Amino acid sequence: MxxxxxxxxxxxxxxxxxxxxxxxxxxxxxxxxxxxxxxxxxxxxxxxxxxxxxxxxxxxxxxxxxxxxxxxxxxxxxxxxxxxxxxxxxxxxxxxxxxxxxxxxxxxxxxxxxxxxxxxxxxxxxxxxxxxxxxxxxxxxxxxxxxxxxxxxxxxxxxxxxxxxxxxxxxxxxxxxxxxxxxxxxxxxxxxxxxxxxxxxxxxxxxxxxxxxxxxxxxxxxxxxxxxxxxxxxxxxxxxxxxxxxxxxxxxxxxxxxxxxxxxxxxxxxxxxxxxxxxxxxxxxxxxxxxxxxxxxxxxxxxxxxxxxxxxxxxxxxxxxxxxxxxxxxxxxxxxxxxxxxxxxxxxxxGNATILPTTTPVVTTSITIPTTQSTTITITMPTTTTPQTTMTIPATTTPLTSTSTTPTTASPPPVTTPEDTTAITNISNPFVGILRMKLSSSSPLSEDYIRSTVMQQIRDELVRRGLPLNVIVRLLSSVQQ
Structure with missing residues (x-):
């Protein structure tokens, strides 16, 4: 009992x-x-x-x-x-x-x-x-x-x-x-x-x-x-x-x-x-x-x-x-x-509610997104506490690298194909995390442009890389450097 x-x-x-x-x-x-x-x-x-x-x-x-x-x-x-x-x-x-x-x-x-x-x-x-x-x-x-x-x-x-x-x-x-x-x-x-x-x-x-x-x-x-x-x-x-x-x-x-x-x-x-x-x-x-x-x-x-x-x-x-x-x-x-x-x-x-840090390793992903302005975005995001699985996708001209300190025993071996492939972490739904981004551009980026254009492009890229279609990406704050 x-x-x-x-x-x-x-x-x-x-x-x-x-x-x-x-x-x-x-x-x-x-x-x-x-x-x-x-x-x-x-x-x-x-x-x-x-x-x-x-x-x-x-x-x-x-x-x-x-x-x-x-x-x-x-x-x-x-x-x-x-x-x-x-x-x-x-x-x-x-x-x-x-x-x-x-x-x-x-x-x-x-x-x-x-x-x-x-x-x-x-x-x-x-x-x-x-x-x-x-x-x-x-x-x-x-x-x-x-x-x-x-x-x-x-x-x-x-x-x-x-x-x-x-x-x-x-x-x-x-x-x-x-x-x-x-x-x-x-x-x-x-x-x-x-x-x-x-x-x-x-x-x-x-x-x-x-x-x-x-x-x-x-x-x-x-x-x-x-x-x-x-x-x-x-x-x-x-x-x-x-x-x-x-x-x-x-x-x-x-x-x-x-x-x-x-x-x-x-x-x-x-x-x-x-x-x-x-x-x-x-x-x-x-x-x-x-x-x-x-x-x-x-x-x-x-x-x-x-x-x-x-x-x-x-x-x-x-x-x-x-x-x-x-x-x-x-x-x-x-x-x-x-x-x-x-x-x-x-x-x-x-709004500005406290977002708790996770106790799991951090995945750092560098993505270059083609826009009307040449912009490079580096995203740092905590993973979820659920076990991770690794999948492979065909490589593209968009560079994507992923590193994680998660023990390899927690993930099954990746599936390989004759094509060149790039491994990424498939984060199960729902995924919650902070995306810390560094944006570099050849010309100034307005906050309106970031909210309306860059956020959507980041979302589209993350979906293409394996996140669910209903993933939401929002800008919490930004600092000019």
Whole structure:
């Protein structure tokens, strides 16, 4: 029996029950003023069986300052009225950067096998200046659907999104028990275990080296890699449904198809620029009924046919420099029985949001692209953490060299042909990385020319060299030398 199942079946409290479906909260520090006060924006999801029920966060320790604005909007609701998730945006101005803690509590969890009634969700906000990044800490970024489903006879891993803008290590735990990689594993059980199980997790960020936190009054605290900087709650229901005739995705259980983004893919967009996420799924023997998602409240969902969905989100200036999580499942139905696909989550970085460095080797590629101006471009890009495969393509008059410190044992031997060939790294989709470019030209290059012409030519060349057709190349910044 897996660790997650043992935790699922712990008997706690007495039954009472009706409406709460969980919560999650994240935060971003914003402005620091001359008097030492700090503004922080906290975003949270609040899920109940209806869109009218509510609960309030209260200050449990420290000086939580003044709540200057609070907006609560619907994110998504299940079509049969099972649950409704809303997003709250709370702005607080605190008198100093000292840590404080907020709590959300109540006593009306939905009916569940564990007979849990009460809940308590805590968020520890750490705003002291970090020695490693020179600014306040940002919490891990995540979200979750209120009600995840799995058939009782199917094994499934729920890979919770755990993204930290500061590059910290993120860990999840039930009580004092840490969950590796924030992944919940479900193993098949007897039908007597069917029903809803309450999941009450804590997500924390840990520095990768010793850091010093400095408070406004000058006091300092050293945090080690074994000490959490901040903590956020991740609470939801996991529902064990009746057995399905086959656990193979695409038959009874919905299966994602291209161009659906991979789980934990990192996407990019700019302020006032609409991002489109296209999602496709199929199930041969059940009817796909809907796409369920959790993310920013102003995401717009459209459908172009059975199993074909598009999520569109246009970030505002308030989201500039931030990263926002979006999670989704596709749900199928037969009579009154509902079955869900695997959970997938992506992280969307807006504008000048922090892009995390990878821990894998760097590939340096030199490409000469013929343009109306003689321009040489050198691109340096981190590879993905997925195993690499090597392919060969016919050589062209365009020089292309690729070097990597990745051990050769990680790649199969290249395929050779009678033609002259040039080996490149085939980076699996989705690929996320920073392209650091050096451009040399016989005449000055305007930024408009770079954005409109050079970026497109780079994209076309990368696609020709093996990257997917939907690869996006954007100019983040440029410096004249």
């Amino acid at each position: 897996s660790l997650s199942l043992l935790l699922l079946l712990l008997p706690i409290c007495s039954a009472q029950a009706t409406s709460f479906y969980g919560t999650v909260m994240t935060y971003y520090p914003k402005n620091t003023y001359a008097d030492g006060s700090v503004t922080v924006v906290l975003r949270y999801k609040l899920s109940f069986s209806t869109c009218q029920e509510n609960a309030s966060w209260t200050c449990s320790s420290g000086d939580c300052g003044n709540e200057s604005s609070l907006v609560l909007n619907i994110v998504d609701q299940e079509s049969s009225g099972e649950w409704c998730q809303r997003e709250g945006t709370m702005t607080r101005q605190v008198p100093s950067n000292a840590p404080f803690q907020l709590v959300l509590d109540g006593n009306s969890w939905i009916d569940n096998v564990q007979n849990i009634s009460g809940w308590s969700a805590e968020t520890l906000v750490e705003l002291r200046n970090r020695s490693d990044i020179g600014r306040a800490n940002t919490s891990p970024q995540t979200t979750i659907l209120p009600d995840l489903r799995v058939p009782s006879n199917c094994q499934r891993d729920f890979n919770l999104l755990a993204f930290d803008p500061d590059g910290d290590e993120v860990r999840c735990r039930f009580g004092n028990v840490t969950i590796s990689s924030c992944t919940l594993s479900f193993i098949p059980v007897a039908n007597s275990f069917e029903g809803a199980y309450v999941q009450q997790l804590v997500m924390e960020d840990f520095p990768r080296q010793n850091i010093t936190l400095t408070q406004t009054d000058g006091s300092q605290t050293i945090i080690t890699p074994n000490e959490a900087i901040s903590k956020i709650p991740v609470q939801f229901a996991l529902r064990v449904d009746p057995a399905v005739p086959s656990c193979t995705a695409g038959l009874y259980l919905p299966k994602f198809l291209p161009p659906t983004p991979a789980n934990r893919a990192q996407l990019y967009t700019s302020v006032n620029q609409t991002l489109e996420i296209n999602i496709s799924a199929e199930a041969d023997f059940y009817t796909i009924s809907e796409l369920l998602f959790s993310g920013p409240h102003n995401i717009v969902q459209t459908t172009s046919g059975t199993g074909q969905y598009t999520l569109r989100w246009t970030p505002s200036e308030q989201e500039d420099g931030e990263s926002h999580p979006i999670c989704f499942v596709v749900q199928a139905v037969s009579n009154s029985t509902k079955y869900q696909s695997e959970l997938r989550c992506v992280i969307v970085s807006v």
